[in-house]
Amino acid sequence: MTYAIDFDGVIHAYSRGWADGTIYDPPIPGALDGLRALMKQNAVFILTTRDPGQVAEWLTSHGFTCRTAHDGPFWDVRGVLLITDRKLAATHYLDDRAVPFENWDQALADLGQTHTTKEH
Template sequence: MTIAVDFDGVIHTYSRGWCDGSIYDPPMPGALAGLRALMAQDSVFIHTTREPAQVARWMSLHGFICRTEHDGPFWNQRGQLLVTNRKLAATAYLDDRAVRFTDWNRALAKLLPDRG
């Protein structure tokens, strides 16, 4: 399996939003241990709208081996994190701003609750 994990709000606490673009907060409680647990069993990549090298440096400071370059639609390497701003194929996406899609009516009810 391959698991995609969002960075801001899932790994990085992100308490002030984008702010000045820096990575200013500590990791979310349980994030680093959670990533290590996932990586022990699956391939894991971090997806972010940030510059991947910035996130990779921060993750490296927290003891992770990271890559920022990868060709192809899949990430299947265990034990090493890919940091990318591309949406690659994954079995699951862990994201703090996700709306789970089951059908369009339910999705629109969540995204447009006042649509009448």
């Protein structure tokens, strides 16, 4: 399996939002051990809107082996974190701001919209 993990709010605590664009917080408690546990049996990549090199440097300082270059549509390398701003294929996405999708009525309600979909 391949896991796509969001960086801000899932790994990096992100307590002040984007702020000045730096990675200023420590990891969220359990994040680094969680990544290591996933990486033992799965391919894992970090999906971020940040500069991948900046995120790779931060994760490398926490003991991870990282790559920022990859050309294919899939990431299937175990033991190395790919840091990318591209949404690659994955079996699971872990994101602190995701809206789970079941159907459009539920999704619109979760997004605070009152419209009900009707198929024509």
